[in-house]
Amino acid sequence: MTAKPAQPVSRPELVEMANDIRLACMRISRRVRFESDQELPPHQFSVLARLEDAPRTNSELADIERVSAPSMKRTTSCLVDAGFVSRADDPLDRRQVILSLTPPGRRAVARVRRHRDEWMLERFATLTEDELALLHRASAVLAKVASK
Template identity: 35%
Template sequence: MDHLSEAARIRRGVVRLNRRLRQERGNEAGLTPNQLIVLGHLHRHHSATPGEIAVAERQRPQSLTRVFGELEAEGLISRAPDPVDRRQSVLTLTAKGHRALDQDMGERDVWLAEALGSLSATERGVLELAGVLMERLAGS
């Protein structure tokens, strides 16, 4: 099997699993995909400027401006002046934001844990390794 065929097969699997994980979201918190992107970024990086988030998530800063405002109004993120460049602001996840993100991830983790129960220990190990490798690929 050549690399292009392997890539297509992996992509199909990732897309189908991603679709199913989205379906498993209870979404009681009402978080939009862009809100989840911002909360997830801040969860991984602790704090960032709006521009840093936009660049890292390959979004236009203007398209996230409303999202930042919504999250701040809901108390899920806080905004403070950048200590180095006072013209910039630094966004940070609040305790309420952590809870909302944990709830959203937890709903999907419950479904995935149940689904993994139908696999053998070897298959679960392969998927765990695949998860590590996919994170590494996503970062490259």
């Protein structure tokens, strides 16, 4: 049996699909952030995840997260107070402070990710094998869309 060629998608159908996918992704993102774990607010977790890659300054983090420098300083101060982040003077520029993830910070990132994965897996448990296979294929396409 041969596969049928794909039918062209009209512009209105593409617009509707774009809207549906965007809304579904936003809802999933919001729910996984707020319902899967209450240990860390989403903005704090995001900063910890950024520090997992490499130590950074408040300015670098503010640029990456697209927030103001004072807002980032408040966020990182809370994370330092919680023991998830450490501060050190920049050896090249004494005006800067280098922020690094501590071992408890690494454990917190792993714990939040595990809770988020568990939240998603609970939803996957209600899907059929065909739906799971479709999501598997769609995840690669969505990653491609997100990378552009």
